[in-house]
Amino acid sequence: MNTKEYISSGIIESYILGHASPEEAGILECVMKNNAEVKAAFEEAQKTLEHLATLQAVTPPGDLKSKIWNKIQQEQMVEEITPALSADLPEVKDYKENRDQDYSPRKSPWKTYAVAASVLFLVSVAGNVYWMNTQSANQKEIALLSAERQARQQAMQRMNRKLDMFSNPDMQMVMLKGVEKHADAKAMVFWDKKSKEVYLNAEKLPKAPAGMQYQLWAIEEGKPVNAGMYTEDKDSRIALANIPKAQAFAITLEKEGGSKVPTMENMFVMGEI
Template identity: 25%
Template structure:
């Protein structure tokens, strides 16, 4: 499920309310790690809950206070209100006990509201800490990937194979960095457009005589990967590399009508 659909599903509101199971909470946490917009939506929901609580609590306290004043005949006004002490309906002990009960109820309500605000503040702080930890971990991973790629680009034993656009896709391009010693390639796919929904790019190793394609797998995370650089295992004696657009899950043989790029390894 994409981030937009996930946000609109209403599951984040249930997460903030604490109404999800442990498994569902874990699913939300995984979505937060993968999609910053999901985490931002959670923070906005929690902030809205706090603002709503703050706006409602004072009104409720005033309402209870006014009710107490009304019951005790303490409402202000120009006309004085006299209680007939010769025939009292209730004695002062009854009034005091009744009023104390209302004050206590109002105090409990205020305490509950305060506890809700404190719990929301704690949850926001925990979520922000999780976001910071995710960002730090992501920075470490990006730094390691960058250092790894730099070492590959500077290695004279690494073969560079440009892949040119083909047929109706002549504007596309890609580049393969082949590390034969470690039997892997680094595919720079920055020149490929976003695949349509239900489609994936599939990478092929080719031998030319006779023409034999061997699948190196599909790029499932093409859209979410910002750098568009993918490390792929390749133990083949490749003479060329190609990229086709295939149905989700990939194909056994390349769809030549959807051949986006092709490049021959120079001997």
Template identity: 40%
Template sequence: MNIQEYIQSGIIESYVLGLASEEERLEFESVCATYPEVVEAREALELSLEHQAVSNAVTPPAYLKDKIRSAIGGQQASNEVTTSYTTTENDYADEDQPLIIRKLFSLRSAAAAAIILLGASTLLNFYFYRENGKLVKAFNDLSVQHSQLVNNNQSMQAKLQDYAANFEHIRNPRMKAVKLPGVSANSSSMCTVYWDMQTKDVYLMVNNLPKPATGMQYQLWAMVDGKPVDAGMLDMDKDNMVVKMKNIPSATAFAVTLEKKGGSPTPDMNAMYVMGTI
């Protein structure tokens, strides 16, 4: 248990103010028995409330002590004490003294209760402020996740539309499929060329090619009249299954080599990965 997070969760305030549920109260008392830090935090809060109540307590008038003694003992106040009172004090009759005392005590109790309620209200406001902050954070997190899901969904929809459009091309009866199996040490590699015999557009499907090293890029070649002709570069970072390449009017074979990024005017025959004849 992260004891600092537990202390800051607001459970101590709920327990001291009597707002905790029975389950929360039992759990809190169990934690107190195990972690002295929680007990110290609880006692600090109780002491803070007590200090707040005492510091704001209403001090009774200085002459109240003599009036209380007079009322209890049934004795009259001395002339010396009487002359020290103000004119307003002498206006009170002896039979009114108990009522005055009761009123003063009532005022003092009401003031102390108001101070305690003010402290409790402050703690409650702080507690609910923290809870509201947690809810706002959770809502913001959900909003971010929702936005990410929407963006991912839109991206996936766009890819599916591209796939659908490309597959519409390769399913066309005019398309001629040319298998390009792996060569030499790259026997596990495989590509397929789809060649539109009417428009002469060329589409390349990557069945299996290793990810090129940094600064390198695959290049498609068409054998025309016994010479290799650049048929376009393959950008594997775009995650497309079928890529439209350059238009090739005629060819007897296709091959893929690994060249420096941007392409080469002539193929590196030592870096050939796949090749297939028509």
């Protein structure tokens, strides 16, 4: 794996988010010490994630402090009213009550503090739940951005491979145009004159339905020869077959796994050399 592939693997984002395994983290830290490009990519990703976190920061409601203070004052007013009502009651001169007067209940200021602590606790819990939900949304957005970035890098890698093929003097390019039923379909065959290997770029073909697959055919002496089954991961990257000679190429849509002979009514594109 080269440096660009390592950067695009997503390990940097996983490390920053704390999802990387100890082994992955250790490898990345070692690589950053010896590879300036990886270190620069790490710093860029870190700035991006920090910027996103700043944008998503949540400020507590402005009236939260006043609501808590009003709640505490209300509790204090209840404490002040209760002793005043007790003072208006007639005094009972019972011996036992006089004897036990030291044990009469006294109001404690700690109740006020307990109420305030409870309110603050509930606010804290609500804030933590909201923060956790926000963090979850942030992580989803970061994962989406990482996936989009990786998709762009993969598209760039495919483009670079095609450019290499275009600039290769040993590579013969055969344009395949859509037949009457599929006039908008297009494909490109890259045929290496030295190795005789055949590569296919079929991004302009419609996505194959479930259970179906595109099959490439080489026309040799008027007869179709199987030139391999196409999959997206092979596009312009992996040779489908070795074709010593051919006069034309065509693509048909077949059942998954291919066919021994082409289904002519399912032909999409064809091109002569």
